[in-house]
Amino acid sequence: MNLAAPFQYSFMIEALLVSALVGTVCAILSCYLILKGWALMGDAVSHAVLPGVVGAYVLGIPLAVGAFIAGLTCAISTGWIKANSRIKEDTVMGIVFTGMFALGLVMFTQIKTDAHLNHILFGNILGIERDDLWATVIVSIATLLILLPLRKDLLLYCFDPAHARSLGLNTNRLHYLLLSVLAATIVASLQAVGILLVVAMLVTPGCTARLLTDRFDHMLIVAVVVTVLASCTGVYISFFINGATGACIVIAQALLFSLALVFAPKHGLIANKRSLR
């Protein structure tokens, strides 16, 4: 087996670069999601994009647009139902996203699919098409351009929304901005890991980083490093086993998380044991 073989193919180089880019976006967003307690929201929105993707396919518009609209619809209608009924948010979310996902599945089976739509469910970065590649790159960069300048405002919003408001920050706008960025990030990750596994990209990086540091700035950096490493490892390994790239990336993420869980210097299991003694 030639370990350098993957690097001889331009599609592999592209896949590595794109997955590193997508991983960076996911990693940064994930730090906010886990601190805001929005892990379930990530799961919900990612499932809810399915009817949007299929609908966009039928209408012949870019899949990313359909996915984005459906994802945002899920998030916003969840907020609306919660505000106008007595049901708790997580419960509402459970109803809305499963409903939308089921609708997507029915649409999915009703139309003549090609392999293309299958990729949306499971991701297929090694066989990614030109249009989708560019859509992924553009959405990722746009998301980064929104997240990075606003990272401190978003941090304050997640930490203490009342104080953010008293300082004159528009917390409503930040709320919807974070939701939109979530939907956009999911759109960007679809090609890499697929609908079913996106939530792993939205939750694991932040959790791993959280175990390793107590400073938010460091958390962002650690999350990005860990995720880029996991993404590239996943793509690299999937070349040899010939497929399931998304799953390989997610397994790599989970392994790195387990390592952090056990060996993290301050919050790891071993450190906890030691401090108990």
Add this chain to the structure above:
Amino acid sequence: MPERLSIEVTDVTAVYANGHIALRNASFKLGPGTICALVGVNGSGKSTLFKTIMGFVRPAKGTVRIAGGTVEEARRQKIVAYVPQTEEVDWSFPVSVWDVVMMGRYGHMNFLRIPRAEDRRIVSESLDRVGMTEFKERQIGELSGGQKKRVFLARALAQRGQIILLDEPFTGVDVQTESAIIDLLRELRDEGHIMLVSTHNLGSVPEFCDQVVLVNRTILAAGPTETVFTEENLSLAFGGVLRQFHFDESTIQDHDGRTVKLLTDDERPLVFGKDGHLEYKDRLGREHLVKEREKEGRD
């Protein structure tokens, strides 16, 4: 600085979403260089009044004017800083004491929120003023309850608001920290700030507040401490629920004279003289009162 610093609450009625009227027809006015105590029983509407002044609760009737402008204008001009009764934050959040106090400066930074040397100076000065400098690197959850309170006080100081609203800053704070905070408030008063402080610690009110607002779902009385903080008004506000110690009904005898010692564990005692006069802890600086009382004694 705004032309003339003031808080004007006029005929405010505050209603919560569930229809509960927490405050009815409340009116009072504060000018610059004031420490005003906000006193009332649990549920009397103290926190509600703060939230109304902050614009978090919109008055169903009446107006709040700050420095002559609306609440929104005051927010834009960064006039008001607010320390809520309880911080509803996730204490495991990965931010340090320094980071939290720096958040108080966000309003003064550009949109990228990059701190300048000035911001760092103010943050470190604010931490110093509440005695939390040595904890600045700590993660926010690794502090005691009183230390957490001090950090959020420092954040309010770092905002450099001309008006500071403190909702029960002394609850769960030790005696030493309490007097440090009181000294700090006095300094700020001398600099011309307005401070509105809610407290259940009645004994300390005459010691550092020059104005008092008594609330019980409306404003019962508002004005200078000497005239408003009377036994009569307090029984109106508390309806006889205050603990009392009547010297003439106690085992204390005449020969004990005035050498009786009063100890309390966390709250300062509030002492009224024979005719319901407010009595102070220190004679120092209140020589005129001592003289007056003496004269009354002779009459």
